[in-house]
Amino acid sequence: MLWVDKYRPKTLDKMIVHDDIAQHLKKLVTEQDCPHLLFYGPSGSGKKTLIMAVLRQMYGASAEKVKIENKTWKVDAGSRTLDLELTTLSSTNHVEINPSEAGFQDRYVVQEIIKEMAKNRPIDAKGKKGYKVLVLNEVDKLSREAQHSLRRTMEKYSASCRLILCCNSSSKVTEAVRSRCLNVRINAPTEEQIVKVLEFIGKKENLQLPPGFAARIAVQSNRSLRRAVLLFETCRVQQYPFTSIQAIPPMDWEQYVSEIASDIMQEQSPKRLFMVRGKLYELLINCIPPEIILKRLLSELLKKLDAELKHEVCHWAAYYEHRMRLGQKAIFHIEAFVAKFMSIYKAFLIATFG
Known part of the structure; x- marks a missing residue:
């Protein structure tokens, strides 16, 4: 298993980076009915890690038991029927999709498929009706029409469904969608935070890090934590023991x-x-x-x-x-x-x- 997956924090309590945001989210999920959430920030900042930790906080370990499906949906588009193929990642309580994969047909995904998913309300072991979580990736790539349809879905099915939206730039998400979510800005980690994560992984893997080695990887990672961990593992594969002058290869x-x-x-x-x-x-x-x-x-x-x-x-x-x-x-x-x-x-x- 790649280190980037092996050492990904699974719970909000174990966050090394963004621990302040994690504690705020934990309080929000534990103490009250969670609102729709919009996570935004640069690639490699930890948005997906936080989202998975939030789902685990809500539903426990069952949130990690996911299956991947390639499903074809028949969508009524006025005078014709469209076949839209989408990849979904789902557990018993949540579904994760990327509606922008449908390209210019993304509004049909939002109008029909997401609406269909939102209708089905899960019932827990005690017979109490809960709510399903839909995780939508790359919402900043959705067309205006799709985002308008998304706003209506958020309003109509809020009792049975919560949306967690994820994107790199919130400026491309319409004000109507943003105003219906709790906006969570995930900044790119600082180089000091990246060094801290690399030292943590080095300790777990029993690796000796020369002075300044982790800092050099942090600089080359361009403040992307995912990239820093991948570079670190690449260096480990290419040469160990590490040296202080060891070249850090580009991707x-x-x-x-x-x-x-x-x-x-x-x-x-x-x-x-x-x-x-x-x-x-x-x-x-x-x-x-x-x-x-x-x-x-x-x-x-x-x-x-x-x-x-x-x-x-x-x-x-x-x-x-x-x-x-x-x-x-x-x-x-x-x-x-x-x-x-x-x-x-x-x-x-x-x-x-x-």
């Missing part, structure tokens, strides 16, 4: 993006663009989010550019990122950015060197 996909940036800088041609497209597809099919690919690619290209080009390249990266969020096929927009960059860079080289 494989980051190395791959760096190679793509080098390919783009070496040659600007349709043939090279076609080759780069194949590499971008490789990243996308390995589940690297397109926004992350574009951001990392921009970062790698900026390292190799003259100062006078940086502003223009950043402008076009922002433009295509915005277009990507509005569109459906991420590859089109990333490829369009690469083509635009090649055009700008080639014109710059011709103007400079003739």
